[in-house]
Structures are given as C-alpha cells and as structure tokens.
Amino acid sequence: MVNFDKEKVEKTLREYLDPSVNLILQIGNYILDGGGKRVRPYLVLKFSKALRGYNEEKDYILSAALEYLHTASLLHDDVVDGSEKRRGKPTVNRVFGNDTTVLVGDYMYANALYLFSIYGDIDMIKNVSDSVKKMAEGQLLELKKIADFETSFDDYYKIVLGKTAVLFGSCCYVGTALASSDQNLKDMAYNYGLNIGIAFQIVDDILDYEGKEEKVGKSLMNDLKEGKITYPLLVIKEELKDEDKSFIKSVILDKNPPMENLLKAKKIVEDYQGVEKAKEHARDYVRKAIENLKDFPDNKDKEDLINLAYYIVKRDI
Amino acid sequence: MVNFDKEKVEKTLREYLDPSVNLILQIGNYILDGGGKRVRPYLVLKFSKALRGYNEEKDYILSAALEYLHTASLLHDDVVDGSEKRRGKPTVNRVFGNDTTVLVGDYMYANALYLFSIYGDIDMIKNVSDSVKKMAEGQLLELKKIADFETSFDDYYKIVLGKTAVLFGSCCYVGTALASSDQNLKDMAYNYGLNIGIAFQIVDDILDYEGKEEKVGKSLMNDLKEGKITYPLLVIKEELKDEDKSFIKSVILDKNPPMENLLKAKKIVEDYQGVEKAKEHARDYVRKAIENLKDFPDNKDKEDLINLAYYIVKRDI
Numbered sequence: 001m002v003n004f005d006k007e008k009v010e011k012t013l014r015e016y017l018d019p020s021v022n023l024i025l026q027i028g029n030y031i032l033d034g035g036g037k038r039v040r041p042y043l044v045l046k047f048s049k050a051l052r053g054y055n056e057e058k059d060y061i062l063s064a065a066l067e068y069l070h071t072a073s074l075l076h077d078d079v080v081d082g083s084e085k086r087r088g089k090p091t092v093n094r095v096f097g098n099d100t101t102v103l104v105g106d107y108m109y110a111n112a113l114y115l116f117s118i119y120g121d122i123d124m125i126k127n128v129s130d131s132v133k134k135m136a137e138g139q140l141l142e143l144k145k146i147a148d149f150e151t152s153f154d155d156y157y158k159i160v161l162g163k164t165a166v167l168f169g170s171c172c173y174v175g176t177a178l179a180s181s182d183q184n185l186k187d188m189a190y191n192y193g194l195n196i197g198i199a200f201q202i203v204d205d206i207l208d209y210e211g212k213e214e215k216v217g218k219s220l221m222n223d224l225k226e227g228k229i230t231y232p233l234l235v236i237k238e239e240l241k242d243e244d245k246s247f248i249k250s251v252i253l254d255k256n257p258p259m260e261n262l263l264k265a266k267k268i269v270e271d272y273q274g275v276e277k278a279k280e281h282a283r284d285y286v287r288k289a290i291e292n293l294k295d296f297p298d299n300k301d302k303e304d305l306i307n308l309a310y311y312i313v314k315r316d317i
Numbered sequence: 318m319v320n321f322d323k324e325k326v327e328k329t330l331r332e333y334l335d336p337s338v339n340l341i342l343q344i345g346n347y348i349l350d351g352g353g354k355r356v357r358p359y360l361v362l363k364f365s366k367a368l369r370g371y372n373e374e375k376d377y378i379l380s381a382a383l384e385y386l387h388t389a390s391l392l393h394d395d396v397v398d399g400s401e402k403r404r405g406k407p408t409v410n411r412v413f414g415n416d417t418t419v420l421v422g423d424y425m426y427a428n429a430l431y432l433f434s435i436y437g438d439i440d441m442i443k444n445v446s447d448s449v450k451k452m453a454e455g456q457l458l459e460l461k462k463i464a465d466f467e468t469s470f471d472d473y474y475k476i477v478l479g480k481t482a483v484l485f486g487s488c489c490y491v492g493t494a495l496a497s498s499d500q501n502l503k504d505m506a507y508n509y510g511l512n513i514g515i516a517f518q519i520v521d522d523i524l525d526y527e528g529k530e531e532k533v534g535k536s537l538m539n540d541l542k543e544g545k546i547t548y549p550l551l552v553i554k555e556e557l558k559d560e561d562k563s564f565i566k567s568v569i570l571d572k573n574p575p576m577e578n579l580l581k582a583k584k585i586v587e588d589y590q591g592v593e594k595a596k597e598h599a600r601d602y603v604r605k606a607i608e609n610l611k612d613f614p615d616n617k618d619k620e621d622l623i624n625l626a627y628y629i630v631k632r633d634i
Contacts, residue, residue: 019450019454020451020454020475021454021457021458021461021475023457023458023461024453024454024457073423076419076420076423079396079415079416079419080415080416080419080420081416098396098397098415099396099397099398099460100457100460102393102396102397102419103393103397103453103456103457103460104453104457106390106393106426106449106452106453107450107453107454107457109423109426109427109449110426110446110447110449110450110452110453111446111450113430113442113446113449114443114446114447114449114450116442116446117439117440117442117443117446118443121439122434122438122439122442123434125430125433125434125439125442126431126434126435129427129428129430129431129433129434130427130431132423132426132427132430132431133336133424133427133428133431134337135423135427136341136420136421136423136424136427137336137337137338137341137424139420140338140340140341140417140420140421140424141338141340143416143417143420144338144340158337158338
C-alpha cells in the first residue's frame with residue numbers, strides 16, 4: 001500500500017464516526033484501533049486520484065464510509081461466527097457482548113449510507129446498497145452450504161462476491177464516480193474490484209491449504225475442517241474418483257475431523273493439481289483486473305492499482 | 318387503520334423482498350406472515366395521498382422499504398434481547414439461529430436503502446439513514462441505562478426516538494416527499510411522526526403499569542422488572558421522598574425483584590400521580606402531532622391521520 005496518506009484516512013475514520021451515544025465511539029475506536037491495512041479506502045483514493053490528479057476531502061469521507069461498511073460486516077461476522085479474536089485482540093462481541101456488537105454494526109451501516117447521502121449521489125448509493133445486499137446474501141449462502149459437497153461454482157462466486165469482492169468493487173466504483181461521470185469507467189473500475197476480490201479470496205483458500213502457519217496467522221486446513229468447499233477442492237471436485245470423493249465427503253460431514261484425515265484430504269486435492277489450478281485461476285483474475293484498467297489514464301496511481309493486483313497473487317503463493 | 322389497501326401493501330412487501338438466496342425469502346415470508354398492523358406503510362400512504370389525492374406504485378414500494386427497515390430492527394432486537402416469541406410465534410432467531418437472523422436483518426436494511434436509491438431520492442435517503450442511525454443509538458442507550466436510576470428525560474427521549482419515533486417520522490417524511498417538494502410540509506410531517514411515536518411509547522409505558530394483562534398480551538411491570546425507568550416513574554422521579562426513592566432504586570437494581578416489590582413500586586408511582594401525569598403528557602404529544610398537520614389540505618386522509626393520533630392515546634388508557 002504505497003503513495004497513500006494512511007494517517008489522514010485514520011483521522012477521517014475517527015472524525016466521521018460521530019455518534020451521539022458515547023458507547024459507540026468507545027467501541028468504534030476499539031475496533032478502529034485494532035488496525036487493518038485500509039485496502040478499501042486505498043481503492044477509493046487511488047481511483048479518484050488516478051482520474052482527477054489529486055484527492056478531495058469528500059474522497060476521504062466516502063473512503064471512511066466504505067471502511068465503516070467493512071467494519072460493520074466484521075462486527076456482524078464475529079457475532080455470526082462466535083469469534084473470540086480478531087487481529088490478535090479479543091473481538092468486540094467478547095468484550096462488549098453480542099447485543100451491543102449487533103447494534104454498533106447497525107449504526108456503522110447507517111452512518112455509511114448517511115455519509116453517502118451527504119457527500120455522494122444516488123448512483124453511488126444504488127451501487128453500495130446493492131453490495132451490502134450481496135454481502136448478506138453471500139454470508140447466508142456460506143452458512144447454508146456448510147458440509148454440502150454439492151456446492152457449485154455459482155454458489156462459490158456468490159459467497160466470494162459477498163465476502164470480499166462486491167465491497168472491493170464498490171470502493172473502485174465510488175472512487176471513479178467521485179472524479180468522473182463516465183459510466184464505462186465506473187463499470188470497469190467495479191469489475192477490477194470484483195476481479196481482485198475473487199483473486200484475493202482464491203489466494204486465501206490456497207493459503208489455508210498450504211500457507212505457512214506463522215504467516216497466515218492461524219492453523220491450516222480450517223476451511224475443510226469447518227465443512228467449507230473452497231477453490232482448490234472445487235476446481236477438481238468433478239474429476240475425483242469414487243473412493244477419493246467418498247473420503248472427502250466424509251471429512252466434510254465430520255464435525256470434528258482428526259488432523260490425519262484433513263492431511264489426507266489435502267494430499268488428495270494436491271494430487272489432482274487442485275492447488276496448482278487454483279493458483280492459475282487466481283492469476284487469470286488478476287490479468288482480467290488489469291485489463292479492466294485499460295481505459296484509465298496511464299499514471300502513477302494506475303500503476304499502483306496494477307501492482308496491487310499483482311501483489312494479491314504474490315502473497316506467498 | 319381505515320381506508321387503506323392493506324392487501325396491496327402485503328403483496329408489495331412480498332414482491333420487493335427479491336433475494337437471490339432462497340433462505341432470505343423463506344425467513345422474510347416467515348416474519349411477514351407473522352402479521353402486523355403495517356402502521357409504517359399506512360403513514361407513508363396516507364401522507365402521499367393526503368397531498369396528491371391518490372397513491373402511485375412507488376408509494377407502495379417505499380412503504381414496503383420502510384416496513385423492511387422496521388422488520389430488520391425487529392430481527393436484530395430479537396437477537397439483542399434473546400427473545401423467544403413475537404406475536405405468538407417463535408422468533409426467527411429461535412427457529413433459524415442468531416447468525417441467520419443477523420444476516421437477514423442486514424439484507425433487509427440494505428434492500429430498503431437500495432429501493433430508496435431507485436424509487437426515492439437523496440433527500441429521503443438522508444432522512445431515512447439518519448433515522449436508522451438513531452434507532453441503533455437509542456437501543457444502545459437503552460441497554461446502557463438498564464438499572465440506572467439517573468436516567469434523564471434527555472436519555473428517555475433518545476431511547477424512545479430510536480425505539481419508535483424516528484421511523485414513524487421518516488415514514489411521514491417520505492410520504493410527504495413523494496407528493497411534494499415543500500420542505501416545511503416535509504418537516505411538519507416528520508414532527509407529526511415523532512410526536513405520535515413519543516405518545517405511543519408513553520402509552521406503552523403506562524400500559525405496563527396498569528394495562529389489562531389479557532389485552533396487553535404480556536405480564537405487567539415488565540419494564541421495572543428489567544430495570545428500565547419509563548415515563549410514569551421518570552415524570553415523578555425528582556419529587557420522590559428519600560425512603561420512596563431508596564425503595565425504587567433497590568427494585569431497579571434487583572435482577573429478579575419479587576412481584577410484591579414490583580407492586581409496591583407501582584403503588585408509589587401511582588401515589589405521586591406518575592401514571593396520571595404520563596397520560597396528560599401523552600395527550601400533549603397527540604395535540605402537538607395534530608397541530609403539525611395544520612398546513613396540510615383538509616381531506617379524508619388528513620382526517621384519518623388525526624384519528625390515528627387520537628387512537629394512540631385511547632388504547633385503554
């Protein structure tokens with residue numbers, strides 16, 4: 001994340017939270033202080049600067065609004081998953097309770113849309129609220145598809161769009177819309193965001209198969225352990241011989257599969273080149289993302305966006 | 318609720334839920350089928366008809382959007398409160414789990430804003446998203462003020478605005494904005510909504526003190542039992558003699574006060590005329606609400622809105 005005024009982003013994030021109830025400020029600061037790379041604000045600011053040449057105050061405000069949407073979804077996620085820790089700190093739900101966490105998430109969603117009603121326009125709100133719908137839809141589908149071997153590519157995409165890609169897309173859309181009314185550019189920016197989002201998620205899936213535990217920051221083979229079919233398995237699922245298929249099905253259905261079985265499943269996926277194919281597909285999405293930028297002017301900011309796309313598939317894969 | 322095409326409201330509510338994930342439709346229908354008076358759509362439709370003379374399709378769509386916001390807040394409320402039943406049916410969180418309930422609520426919030434981005438305008442979105450912020454703020458404050466004898470009028474209003482009044486206000490604002498661009502009318506409509514909302518909540522508080530259990534549909538003195546200071550107590554709190562004050566404080570701090578103590582507290586509040594004064598104040602809010610309608614044309618729909626305001630304080634008090 002280069003050539004990016006992260007300090008101003010952090011300042012804006014705290015300035016526009018603006019609740020009348022102190023508890024929200026306290027929890028808001030707790031989660032904002034937890035850190036994060038601020039990829040979403042980065043995307044907004046890069047696209048608007050790529051087109052306008054500089055960033056205006058409202059770019060920062062709407063980049064904060066999009067980070068609030070992300071934060072709201074993390075808060076609700078932690079309630080949904082019953083998570084204990086995030087970025088090494090106890091989650092908000094552990095410290096303040098599920099009730100408070102749900103409501104602070106609601107506040108952040110509403111505050112984001114409120115900021116869009118003041119500093120944005122109706123077209124941005126349409127794009128952003130559509131993304132929030134898809135985020136909820138994707139997470140619901142993910143819950144429903146747990147331990148379901150019949151998970152399809154279509155299901156996977158809906159899940160991944162909701163998890164990461166649509167909000168990335170909205171950040172790019174909003175960044176572009178802040179500096180241009182060209183619908184083609186806005187759509188291309190949105191597609192760039194979707195494509196890097198999908199690539200990002202596939203890489204995440206790969207890292208769960210064969211990352212280095214100390215770098216990934218959590219134990220491996222978590223997805224399969226939780227009964228989730230992710231890209232490396234999805235991409236070779238139809239090729240599996242009956243006995244391999246039965247074995248993997250049994251692992252997915254097992255609520256607490258022993259590590260031995262997880263490692264055997266991993267070996268099967270690797271034998272069918274699942275991880276290799278997943279890497280290849282992630283690179284395809286990165287290529288598509290870069291193609292989406294072709295109508296944007298060539299400058300330093302576009303270069304940073306191209307490098308961001310490359311960086312996604314370079315994360316230790 | 319008279320002169321009101323409730324059937325068309327019900328049809329619209331089901332038509333515009335429109336999720337790509339079937340589970341949302343299933344849960345959406347479960348909660349919509351639970352019924353409800355649809356006060357919020359009623360307010361939207363009455364205001365737009367009072368000004369335009371008839372209702373357009375988009376009035377119905379945005380009245381559904383506002384009912385989705387209400388539904389989303391009920392879903393999240395049930396998670397926050399850990400409720401078991403609503404309108405005699407097991408709550409969504411009991412049947413489908415807290416995780417799903419939170420996400421379906423998120424979907425409904427987002428869908429409502431999405432519909433506003435298509436059928437409404439930026440000014441409506443500003444008003445509505447501000448209300449959603451205040452709803453979350455009010456509920457958080459209510460959680461925080463439990464067992465706090467120092468709850469002030471200011472706290473009470475923030476809580477009540479969030480619980481009922483701001484969404485009523487937004488319904489009236491949107492209904493007016495659908496048929497008029499007169500800012501004064503929009504503001505007056507919003508104030509009418511706030512005033513009937515506050516009156517409604519004060520009446521609710523009174524019913525918890527002295528309603529008929531079979532009519533209220535739940536046991537009495539629930540608020541005090543849960544440590545909540547509501548209007549009949551709030552309005553006489555500063556007049557309490559030391560021994561009465563200490564007794565009521567002890568009841569509020571007691572996590573499970575015996576009925577005997579609740580009844581003694583009720584008697585004290587009644588002796589200080591708390592319930593009488595609350596009734597009087599509720600009537601004041603209804604009077605203010607009716608005054609807010611003075612610039613609206615005199616017709617059948619305005620009459621219905623006046624009667625609705627009167628009806629609120631007539632509910633068995």
